[in-house]
Amino acid sequence: MALTIGLTGGIASGKSTVSRMLKEYGIPVVDADVIAREVVNVGEEAYRQIVEVFGNDILQENGEIDRAKLGSIVFNNEEKRKQLNAIVHPAVRKTMMAQRESYIQSGAKTVVLDIPLLFESNLTHLVDKVIVVYVDEAIQLERLMKRNGLSKTDATARIRSQMPLIEKKVYADAVIDNNGAVDETREQLLYILKQWNVL
Numbered sequence: 001m002a003l004t005i006g007l008t009g010g011i012a013s014g015k016s017t018v019s020r021m022l023k024e025y026g027i028p029v030v031d032a033d034v035i036a037r038e039v040v041n042v043g044e045e046a047y048r049q050i051v052e053v054f055g056n057d058i059l060q061e062n063g064e065i066d067r068a069k070l071g072s073i074v075f076n077n078e079e080k081r082k083q084l085n086a087i088v089h090p091a092v093r094k095t096m097m098a099q100r101e102s103y104i105q106s107g108a109k110t111v112v113l114d115i116p117l118l119f120e121s122n123l124t125h126l127v128d129k130v131i132v133v134y135v136d137e138a139i140q141l142e143r144l145m146k147r148n149g150l151s152k153t154d155a156t157a158r159i160r161s162q163m164p165l166i167e168k169k170v171y172a173d174a175v176i177d178n179n180g181a182v183d184e185t186r187e188q189l190l191y192i193l194k195q196w197n198v199l
């Protein structure tokens with residue numbers, strides 16, 4: 001039986017950093033964010049459904065979905081957000097499962113699903129174990145402002161829109177504390193992978 005690990009955390013907590021390390025060790029990582037962009041590409045089933053619900057107004061001149069426009073429509077409208085999620089979420093789940101299956105068919109004993117909103121979207125049933133990449137809020141804020149060039153107000157708003165990391169920690173099978181240097185993060189990851197007989 002292959003092991004499926006969910007990798008999660010908060011915005012700028014260090015998920016991509018850990019994901020890169022996993023790939024270095026030859027462990028395949030399925031990235032929910034990448035898939036969420038792909039499933040709404042022109043010609044995909046989710047694209048067709050979104051246009052059906054939201055109309056041609058949300059399209060750019062080249063026919064692609066105007067993500068910013070769609071984002072602003074659903075941002076302040078709970079009903080529309082639910083409609084969009086009802087289209088996009090199943091498509092993302094389906095593609096994630098297909099990619100996972102394909103890695104397993106190719107011989108992978110472990111597959112990681114990198115899902116930023118694993119808890120918020122109630123997707124823990126898709127994985128056997130969960131790793132949460134944790135940082136204190138002050139460091140999260142600092143790294144987010146630096147990486148995305150955001151003001152303190154904007155960065156704080158983005159952090160506050162997610163489930164607090166301290167709460168996610170409680171639901172984790174393993175926590176990586178990413179407050180320190182990247183090398184320390186790598187050591188913790190290696191420890192977990194050895195404990196779970198992945199490496």
Ligand code: ADP
Nearest residue numbers: 011012013014015016017143147178180181182
């Ligand atoms: P996420 O994928 O969770 O949004 P990233 O892995 O992109 O987070 O990390 C957020 C930012 O913080 C990036 O700019 C990254 O280079 C930096 N970063 C991540 N981990 C560390 C660390 N241990 N020390 C210093 N900077 C870090």
